[in-house]
Amino acid sequence: MTVDQHTITWRPGAIELDISSSADEPPMVQRFTRSGDESASDPASALPIAEVHLGGEGSGILSSERLMGSAVGRRLRFVDHREWHEAGMAHLEVTAQDPVTRVSVISRWSAWPDLPVVRCETEIVAGSKAVELRAVSSVALGGISSPGAHWWLDYEVGFAHNTWFREMVWQRRTPAELGLDDSGLDQWGITGSRASFAIGQRGSWSTGGHLPMGVLRARDQSRSVLWQVEHNGAWRWELGDQGGALYLVASGPTDQSSAWMRRLAPGERFRSVPTTLVLAVDDDELFGSLTRARRRVRRPHPDNEALPVIVNDYMNALMGDPTSENMPPFIDAARRAGAEIYCMDSGWYTDGATWWNDLGSWEPSLRRFPDGLQAMTSRMRAAGMVPGLWLEPEVVSVSSPVADTLPLEAFFQRDGQRVIESGRLQLDFRHPAALAHIDGAVERLIVDLGLGYLKFDYNMDVTQGTDVDADSPGDGQFGHQRVLLDWVRNLMDRHPGLVIESCASGGQRMDAATLAVHPIQSTSDNQDPLFTAAIAASAPTAVTPEQGAVWAYPDPSWSDERIAFSLANTLLGRVHLGGRLDLLSPPQMELVREGLAAYRETRDRLTTALPFWPLGLPGWHDPVVALGMRDDERELLTVWRRSGPTTVRVPLAAHAGREIEVEIVFPKGLPTRATWDGPAGELVIELPDEPAARTLSLRRI
Structure with a gap:
């Protein structure tokens, strides 16, 4: 200087x-x-x-x-x-x-x-x-x-x-x-x-x-x-x-x-x-x-290097209705698929019909699990998977006993009244009683159930802030947000190796401060694989590939191409596998196993690779979108054809005039013809006449 x-x-x-x-x-x-x-x-x-x-x-x-x-x-x-x-x-x-x-x-x-x-x-x-x-x-x-x-x-x-x-x-x-x-x-x-x-x-x-x-x-x-x-x-x-x-x-x-x-x-x-x-x-x-x-x-975490495959039983699967009857077949199917972490999603705490209610106490439901929730987490470990659990730690249902046992100052308030949003109250983590309550509940679950994974969700947007012990409602909100991330850091410091996923109705808290603390980030709740393709292709603009979790949700009513399409959505990020794994036919399950095997073979490269978009950043309705990951050795490229001509040309100008080796990474068994047009600098892919996705490996010869 x-x-x-x-x-x-x-x-x-x-x-x-x-x-x-x-x-x-x-x-x-x-x-x-x-x-x-x-x-x-x-x-x-x-x-x-x-x-x-x-x-x-x-x-x-x-x-x-x-x-x-x-x-x-x-x-x-x-x-x-x-x-x-x-x-x-x-x-x-x-x-x-x-x-x-x-x-x-x-x-x-x-x-x-x-x-x-x-x-x-x-x-x-x-x-x-x-x-x-x-x-x-x-x-x-x-x-x-x-x-x-x-x-x-x-x-x-x-x-x-x-x-x-x-x-x-x-x-x-x-x-x-x-x-x-x-x-x-x-x-x-x-x-x-x-x-x-x-x-x-x-x-x-x-x-x-x-x-x-x-x-x-x-x-x-x-x-x-x-x-x-x-x-x-x-x-x-x-x-x-x-x-x-x-x-x-x-x-x-x-x-x-x-x-x-x-x-x-x-x-x-x-x-x-x-x-x-x-x-x-x-x-x-x-x-x-x-x-x-x-x-x-970001905070260092072993998860950012290991990139284990995560199964979550919510999306297009149990949808917040886990029980001792419907979970064992799903756990067994997750094992067959090759999952490494099993996260039980919402509903495990409520005796009612819907997961939305009864938030705050975080006690397992005896109606749903008469033998205790530990029977399920033990089954996950016996299947070779790390057990995980879903919570909304900042939220208390208005009908929860916690709403009456905690002091009023432990909740967001405006003008002397507690802020209510969608039938829920917002805990104020600046207050010691609020923080002690949730910290004690989470610590108990980790120890009692032997958890190695937590999904922290957040399904409401409190725009009012809080004026309790604050110069302004916005400043009360500001203080809570800073304590929230401090608490998550402290929790992972106390439990080295514990993975805490950030989720807020999918990707509604996908900011850099959160991503610097949480090792994994949900990117969306979208339930349609064709729309999810655009989200998956854009994800590296907001989150590193090794942190960005994308849903795949195979369904037994789908064609093999649709199942492969959904799986391809996840292969250049983090795999969040849902869908009706327990109902898939043996050939369909084999296709899922092939997709996860391909991920395990390539995931170590995602930790250092940099993203690129040969077709530009995807538009929501673009007929074809593409995302690549590039390192010093080769490139991984996923191409999604959602509509339009069955022959897709992907420009890769940096390789024009060079010889390129093209290999299909996934799916290998479905009809594909991929050739390299060196003089034009284009990858030419011929696909079936239905939505189809392919992940390929490109290497200079």
Whole structure:
């Protein structure tokens, strides 16, 4: 790092960062590029290093609902900076202060030397007077489009819808299509409009609507930047125009979007949620670098290397109705299929007809299991499988005895009343009674049943937050979310080897903070294998391949092609096997066994492979989608034909003109013809005239 009179120049390796440090203006990021990129920057489009909104302060420029333009941000003045190396990363810290409120703002940037990836966060320190924080950016970055470009047309904004049954559906729009356009303001000396495009989430489903991610990509593919907000609760990011270019501001919860406010007494501190930035050219490079970064920041766990096959009896199978009568045949079928973990899903605790009720006590039902639940977990172990169990640890049914035995303060409340959502109450893990209750229940189940796997589900979205012992409802929610992940870490620390899956109605909590703690992540509850194909193909945009669990659910009424299609959905991620395994014919079971054997033969490569999309990121209704995994030795590629011509051509331009060995990984026994057209650089696959999927291995000769 070097410092001249006005600029801090940081060169940690794969990226270059210049931050102004003059005495008469806020410190601003003047340049942020990949190493060696000589692209110009325009100081007119730069933003202060942080946007901080305080109670009693409005916007500093152009009144609007944007995060950009805070009065504090424009008043900041450079104080100091430092650089250090720790845990394989380079770190830069820039400190500035607001001379009016005496609030100090510390902007931190951390980078690996070999990745064009930076993690950013902001810390606020109150001065001699108390302040009310209403928004704190984790990153504020101007000039993310090139100076002089027609930013409203020459770029595309990528963002992903993520709703129940329809997860990770990426969209591309020009800024103009999103309401960011040239409106002629520059001729009147106005450097930016009031317009912005923002995406966020306010409730306890951190990804219940959109992924906390975005991409800005030059349409000529000269430059792309990706951002990922890393929080398991509320978040927001926005794009807008300033100084003839686009800007990005990303944050955790805010007053406007999620009823968040935090009071800081003199000298108190607040640290924002992190945001990760990635610089690259195209999607494959962006998500490849992000995959490598995700692997480095997550909590180490042996599951991320072993990738055991998981059977779960819920999806298109027992559907939350396990009993001592219907489970033994399913356990035996799971053993025959080749499963290594058996997770009993919902319903084991209720004497009623539906799994949705009776949540909170977590005592096995004697009506369903008169000989005790231990008889089932013992049967799983005898079959060579690690026993697992489903819970919703944060939830208590309103009819549960726990709703009356725990103090009112142990639950989310608003205005003195407990928050009720879908007949459920939300435990507040900040309260010691709530945490002691669930920790004791889970510890008892682990010890009594010999569990090695837990599925933590969460099937409601509490948007109200809680105002108990909190400066604001959003801040109560914020505190609970942080304690939640601390508890999960502690639980796995106490039980080394215990695997805890994250699930929230499938993929409604698929955020980077959660993924850095849980070794495995549910990606969807979708029950149709044809739709699941699009989800499986998009999954590596949100989660590393070795953590992303995808359902396969073979059914005895299906054709062999449909069963193989469902199994292929899982082969480049983590296998979650459901369906009516207990009712399959011997040939159908053999097809399942073949699929799982193929997975066991290739899964060790998924732990280091990087994803690529030869047909681009999949559209929800695309007739053909494809996902590849590439390592130094070869490529694995799954191609799903859902409709259209039976001959599918997959472009692999990097291999054009070379000889490629093509091998069918799965299914080997169904009709397939796969050939390599070297001059065209295309893989040509001929498939039957019904939906069909194939996983192949490609190796240069």
